Amino acid sequence: MATASRPAPSFYRTASRREVPSPSRHRILAGTLFFFVFAAAVTCAPTVQAEAPIQHGSQTQPPVFRLVEVRKHGRDAEQKWITKGNKVYNITNWIPGHPGGEVILRAVGGPVDQYWNIFTIHKKQDVYDILDTFYIGEVDPRDLVDGRVPVEHVDDPFKNDPKRDERLIVHSERPFNAETPEEGLNAFITPDDLFYVRQHMWVPEVDEAKHKFVVELENGEEKEYTLDDIKERFKEVTITATLQCSGNRRKHMTEEARSTNGLQWGPGAISNAEWTGVRLRDVLKDAGVPIDDPPEDVKHVQFVGAEAYGASIPVEKAVDKLGDVLLAYKMNDKPLALDHGYPLRLVVPGNVAARSVKWLNRIRLSDEESTSQWQRRDYKCFGPNVGGNPDWDSAPAIQETPVQSAITSLRDISPHSTQDSKLLQVYGLEEDSVAVEGYSFAGGGRRIIRVDVSANNGRTWQQAELLPSDSKGAKAWAWTRWRWVLPRSQAGRCFVVKAVDEAYNTQPEEYEPNYNFRGNITSSWHRVGYRTKAP
Numbered sequence: 001m002a003t004a005s006r007p008a009p010s011f012y013r014t015a016s017r018r019e020v021p022s023p024s025r026h027r028i029l030a031g032t033l034f035f036f037v038f039a040a041a042v043t044c045a046p047t048v049q050a051e052a053p054i055q056h057g058s059q060t061q062p063p064v065f066r067l068v069e070v071r072k073h074g075r076d077a078e079q080k081w082i083t084k085g086n087k088v089y090n091i092t093n094w095i096p097g098h099p100g101g102e103v104i105l106r107a108v109g110g111p112v113d114q115y116w117n118i119f120t121i122h123k124k125q126d127v128y129d130i131l132d133t134f135y136i137g138e139v140d141p142r143d144l145v146d147g148r149v150p151v152e153h154v155d156d157p158f159k160n161d162p163k164r165d166e167r168l169i170v171h172s173e174r175p176f177n178a179e180t181p182e183e184g185l186n187a188f189i190t191p192d193d194l195f196y197v198r199q200h201m202w203v204p205e206v207d208e209a210k211h212k213f214v215v216e217l218e219n220g221e222e223k224e225y226t227l228d229d230i231k232e233r234f235k236e237v238t239i240t241a242t243l244q245c246s247g248n249r250r251k252h253m254t255e256e257a258r259s260t261n262g263l264q265w266g267p268g269a270i271s272n273a274e275w276t277g278v279r280l281r282d283v284l285k286d287a288g289v290p291i292d293d294p295p296e297d298v299k300h301v302q303f304v305g306a307e308a309y310g311a312s313i314p315v316e317k318a319v320d321k322l323g324d325v326l327l328a329y330k331m332n333d334k335p336l337a338l339d340h341g342y343p344l345r346l347v348v349p350g351n352v353a354a355r356s357v358k359w360l361n362r363i364r365l366s367d368e369e370s371t372s373q374w375q376r377r378d379y380k381c382f383g384p385n386v387g388g389n390p391d392w393d394s395a396p397a398i399q400e401t402p403v404q405s406a407i408t409s410l411r412d413i414s415p416h417s418t419q420d421s422k423l424l425q426v427y428g429l430e431e432d433s434v435a436v437e438g439y440s441f442a443g444g445g446r447r448i449i450r451v452d453v454s455a456n457n458g459r460t461w462q463q464a465e466l467l468p469s470d471s472k473g474a475k476a477w478a479w480t481r482w483r484w485v486l487p488r489s490q491a492g493r494c495f496v497v498k499a500v501d502e503a504y505n506t507q508p509e510e511y512e513p514n515y516n517f518r519g520n521i522t523s524s525w526h527r528v529g530y531r532t533k534a535p
Contacts, residue, residue, distance in 0.1 A: 063137035067149070070139070074109025081136075082112045083149050089134040103201060103308070106154075114154050121172060157202040162338040165193040171263045175199040176339070179268030185408040186437060188469045188481055189240075190271035192332055197339045198245050198269065200374070204306040204359050208343035213327075215287040216364040218298050223287040227343055230327060233286070234278035239324045239473035241349035242441050243356060245269035246379045246398055249406065250519035252526070257511040260519025261388065267406035267526065270439070272479050274472065275347045277328035280363075281319045289365065291319040302370045303346050306359035310372030313348055313355050313399065315365070322445075322474040324349050327360065349477035350445045352398045352521070354379045369397060384515035398521060401443030403507050405451060405482075405499035406526045409437040412488065427485045434491045434530070436464070436484045442501035445475025450500040451482040456492035457527070458509070464497075476502075491530055498525050 065088050073081035073090075080092045095104055107115050116122045139149050158174050168178035176199050184194030208227060215223045247262050248269035254260045284301075285291045294315050301318040304310045317323050326347045329336060336342040341358030348355045354374060369375050380395040413420035413435050424433060434455075440448045451464040464482040471478040480499075498507040508514050511524045 061138075062135075064140045065137050066140045067143040071109050075105050077109070080105070080108040082107050083110065083139055084112050084116075084131060086139045086144065086147075086149060087135055088137045088139060089131060090136045091134050094134060111149050111151050113149075114151050118154070118156050118158065119174060121174065160205055161203045164197065164339070167194060168197065169266070169268060171265065175201050177263055179265055180271050181268065182408060184271065185268060185406075185439060186481075188272065188467070188478075189332060190273055192273075192334065192337050192340070195271040195273060195331075195337075195340060196243075196245065196269050198353065199339070200309055201307045203338050206306055206343060206359055211343050211361070213344065213361045213363065215283065216362065217288060218295060218365045218367070221288070225283065227329060230278050230283060231329070234282045236276060237279055237324070237326060238274055238276045238330075239326065239347070239349060239477055240272065240274050240469075240471040241324070241347060241473065241477040242270060242272045242479040243347075243353040244401060244404065244441065246352045246354055246401075246520045247518075247522075248404070249522040249526070252524070253511050253515060253519045253522040256524070257384075257515040260515075261517060262519055267408065270404075270441070270479070272439075273331050274333065275326055275328040276330035276333065277326040277344075277347070280325040280327055280346070281321065281323075283327060284319065284363075284365075289319070294319060297367045298365045300366050300369045302362075302364040302366050303355075303357040303360060304362040304364070305341075305357045306361050309357060309374060310370045311355045311357050311375050312366070312370035312397075313351065317348065317351070317399070324473050324475070324477060349473065350400055350443050350475065352379060352401050352443070355399065378518075379520060381516040381518065381520050384512060386517065388517050390517075399443075401441075401521055402523045403440075403442045403446075403448075403499050403501050403505045404523045405438060405440035405497050405507065407436060407438040407495060407497050407528045409435070410495060410528055410530060411435050413485070423485065429485065429487060432488045433485055434488050436486075436495055436497075437482065438497055438526075439479045439481055440466075440497075440499035441479040442476070442499070442505065445473075445477055446501040446503055446505070447476040448480040448499055449502050451480075452498050452500070453482075453484045454496040455486060455490055455530075457494040458496045458525070462486070493531060494527055494529055496525050496527050 070081050070083060070088060073079050079090060080095060081088055081090050091104070143149070161176060164176065164178065167181045167183070169181055170178040176197055178197045180190060180194050180196045184190045212224050212226050215225070245265060247265045249265060249267050250260050250262055251264040251266050254264060281291050298315050300312045301315055302310065302312040318325055328345050328347045329343060331337065331340055336345060341360070344360050345358040346356050346360050375397050377392050379398045380392065381398065382390045382395055413423060413433050415421050415424055415430055423435065424430065436453060440451050442448055448466065451466060452461045453464045454461050462484065464484040467481040467483060469478065469481070500506045508524050511522070514524060
């Protein structure tokens with residue numbers, strides 16, 4: 001496993017819209033997802049009774065609680081408490097907003113310290129400040145051992161996580177989150193070991209031979225399937241589809257607008273693969289769903305993974321015969337990797353990757369979308385004037401994604417190089433030149449029809465060559481790679497790219513008008529600085 005982030009190559013850093021690339025205007029802590037983003041939206045903990053406050057002169061001391069009282073407020077209690085250090089907190093009203101889902105319930109009724117030693121992402125002053133809003137008192141000194149609350153050993157849930165390729169650009173270790181490096185972004189099909197990794201928790205241990213999933217109909221009726229069932233009973237399908245994290249290029253919004261909450265992804269939280277499995281609509285039909293005319297009270301199809309992650313998509317997407325939604329068990333013609341949902345995952349092409357649930361074990365038809373944190377709060381966008389305490393219900397969950405493009409390679413090429421000279425001949429050039437490459441992508445299966453590139457910060461434009469590919473699927477689910485080669489004498493100090501899809505949607509120039517405090521679906525023009533080498 002990689003133990004530290006690799007230095008990001010230059011294209012991972014945006015250039016300012018001025019000619020000279022500028023450094024970041026803001027620096028924020030990466031990986032804040034697990035705790036504090038949503039705590040501001042909850043109310044204060046209710047009043048609780050404790051032993052009488054201790055009077056010291058004119059000063060009233062906080063309530064004190066015996067540990068036996070804390071233990072009464074565990075997983076099954078109405079009010080749920082934890083201790084951190086020697087302090088007691090009532091986190092009842094905060095649990096529904098916990099970005100890590102119900103994992104927090106492992107700690108209620110006792111100390112949270114040993115869990116935070118594992119989930120080190122919590123060890124930030126921002127988190128401590130928000131935890132203080134749930135403070136209700138102190139642990140009784142009679143229960144302390146050497147001045148501390150006794151802490152029991154807990155198993156490390158990350159101990160069986162798979163080893164990862166050291167070339168990945170790591171943003172957090174626990175949970176593991178890393179983006180695809182340049183060499184992975186410069187291929188149409190991303191190698192499995194370089195495919196970006198987005199985990200909200202640990203990788204669950206799943207036995208393929210025993211793995212089952214359940215389809216739950218709107219009337220509560222259930223039907224169970226094994227992997228062998230779906231492989232034997234349904235037609236196998238392969239599609240080529242790009243998965244893109246909602247936070248892809250979030251770092252660019254932070255640098256060019258304002259601070260954003262969440263992992264500070266560069267342009268590598270996106271990858272492309274061939275996915276093989278069976279169509280979701282075929283399984284739903286077998287389970288008794290009239291897929292050509294779903295019941296009026298079925299609006300959404302919910303999905304749950306083995307690690308408790310949950311999401312949903314509109315029923316129209318789930319049953320669309322051209323929607324290509326898969327229950328996938330292969331990736332690039334091999335069994336799914338552990339990090340990517342082995343042995344079974346959902347793949348929702350054209351939608352944000354947050355909907356493609358891994359380690360799938362339950363499908364539920366419902367009149368409402370998933371109630372999970374990741375559906376109701378995490379992956380939404382608000383106006384640039386809205387801060388960290390929005391009306392979460394006022395914005396829809398992100399499904400399809402906007403037009404996106406990025407520069408992934410910017411290199412000098414020379415006619416004196418055998419390899420470079422072949423490329424120069426393709427473009428009719430015989431002088432020192434610059435080769436620019438990247439990806440473009442649009443959600444909803446919309447085809448990219450044009451990529452505009454500029455070598456002078458957007459003052460003049462040319463069209464890049466759209467590279468051919470052997471993409472599978474009913475629609476354009478895969479990214480389109482592009483290339484532009486120009487004489488070095490024509491290169492300014494800032495290259496820019498923007499893409500256009502078949503509906504003539506394009507990318508906005510600026511970041512600030514599209515700013516949202518979560519930094520989701522950042523898609524403004526991508527700028528990369530370039531300085532002509534001295535002769």
